[in-house]
Amino acid sequence: MSDEAVQATPLLAPPAPAAPSQIPEDFPLLTSARFVVRECLSSRGIGALAHVVRRIDSFLDTISGLGAVVRACHRGESTRALTYLAARDTESFWERAAAFAATNGHVHVLQWLHEYHPDRCNWTTYTMDGAAMMGNLSTVQWLHENRTEGCTFLAMDQAAGNGYLEVVEWLHANRSEGCSQFAIENAAGSGHLALVQLLHEHYTDVSTGHAIQVAARNGHLAIVQWLYSETGEDGERYRDLAELASANAIANKRLDVAEWLNMQRSKHRRLQ
Numbered sequence: 001m002s003d004e005a006v007q008a009t010p011l012l013a014p015p016a017p018a019a020p021s022q023i024p025e026d027f028p029l030l031t032s033a034r035f036v037v038r039e040c041l042s043s044r045g046i047g048a049l050a051h052v053v054r055r056i057d058s059f060l061d062t063i064s065g066l067g068a069v070v071r072a073c074h075r076g077e078s079t080r081a082l083t084y085l086a087a088r089d090t091e092s093f094w095e096r097a098a099a100f101a102a103t104n105g106h107v108h109v110l111q112w113l114h115e116y117h118p119d120r121c122n123w124t125t126y127t128m129d130g131a132a133m134m135g136n137l138s139t140v141q142w143l144h145e146n147r148t149e150g151c152t153f154l155a156m157d158q159a160a161g162n163g164y165l166e167v168v169e170w171l172h173a174n175r176s177e178g179c180s181q182f183a184i185e186n187a188a189g190s191g192h193l194a195l196v197q198l199l200h201e202h203y204t205d206v207s208t209g210h211a212i213q214v215a216a217r218n219g220h221l222a223i224v225q226w227l228y229s230e231t232g233e234d235g236e237r238y239r240d241l242a243e244l245a246s247a248n249a250i251a252n253k254r255l256d257v258a259e260w261l262n263m264q265r266s267k268h269r270r271l272q
Contacts, residue, residue, distance in 0.1 A: 073097040073113070076106035086117065097121040102128065102143065105136035114146060125152045133158035137167050144174060153177045160195050161186025168195060172202060181206040188223050189214035196223055200230070209241040216245035216261065219254035228264060 068085045073094070077085075094113075098121045101109035113121060128151035131139035140155070151171075156179035159167040171177070179199065187195035188211040196215075200207050215223040228242060242261050249258040 067092075070094050070097045070100065073106065073109045074100035074104060076101070076104060076109055079108060079112045082109065082112055083116075094121040098123050098127050099130055102136065102139050103130035103134050105131070105134065105139050107139050107142050110139065110142060111146075123147060123149050125149050129155045129158065132156070132164070132167050132171065133162060135159065135162060135164035135167055137164075137170060140167060140170065151175065151177055153179050153183075157183045157186060160184070160192070160199060161190055163187070163190055163192045163195065165192070165194055165198070168198065172198070179203055179206060181208045181210070184208070184211045185214050188212070188220065188227070189218050191215075191218065191220040191223065193220075193223050193226060197226065200227075212241055213245045213248050216254060216257050217248040217252050219249070219252070219257055221254075221257050221260060224257055224261065228261070 069082065069089055069092075072082055072085055074097075094117070098110060098113055101113065127147070127149060128140055128143045131143060132151065132155035140151075143149075143151075155175070155177065156168055156171045159171065160179065160183040168183075183203065184196055184199040184207050187199060196211065212224055212227040215227065224245065242265055246258045246261040246265070249255070249261065
């Protein structure tokens with residue numbers, strides 16, 4: 001994809017490493033701690049005091065702590081694991097938990113957060129934008145049906161640039177945010193002809209002649225040919241930009257594209 005055409009929200013950085021654990025009094029004991037108590041203490045007739053059991057549990061605990069829930073949401077852990085970790089972290093705010101889950105397509109995590117901890121993380125338009133960017137259609141659909149934040153035009157822009165035709169089709173049919181000129185430019189620059197055709201048909205107000213230049217620069221001859229062959233006002237606009245497109249193709253050693261464009265320009269001049 002062309003550097004000039006891309007206008008995407010940056011991917012979220014991975015969750016930070018664990019910080020020291022919060023220790024509520026009633027968090028569930030690890031199975032390993034129960035095993036140690038049973039086999040090493042109870043089997044010898046030694047009664048285990050509650051605070052001793054907690055110390056054993058704390059010593060064996062290598063999975064919980066501040067940030068553990070967010071990392072688990074990022075990985076898409078089971079709801080059982082998420083519930084377990086949440087019981088050991090009753091105070092912190094899991095800021096990016098929903099965004100991480102959405103960009104990675106973990107619908108079950110979003111369901112868990114939505115049902116049990118809706119106020120412990122941020123729910124923003126980026127949640128759906130990120131899901132669309134990564135092609136997670138089922139996640140986009142779940143957010144559409146269960147949350148109210150919606151998305152922005154970046155959802156379609158980024159889905160188009162990454163070649164997710166089904167996501168773009170769904171957004172077009174079910175959402176009203178539309179897209180910017182970068183949607184068709186990103187699709188053209190990445191070689192996604194079907195997306196270029198869909199966006200050109202339905203979003204003529206943001207379909208710019210720059211798309212043919214981006215396609216030429218990246219060597220996508222089929223897209224260059226289709227855009228050039230378009231009739232009417234838009235077609236004239238693309239033909240007028242053929243010289244620039246040819247220069248872009250030559251600069252990036254896309255000689256087949258440059259040769260084809262030069263042939264069309266020659267034909268056009270002979271007809272005038």
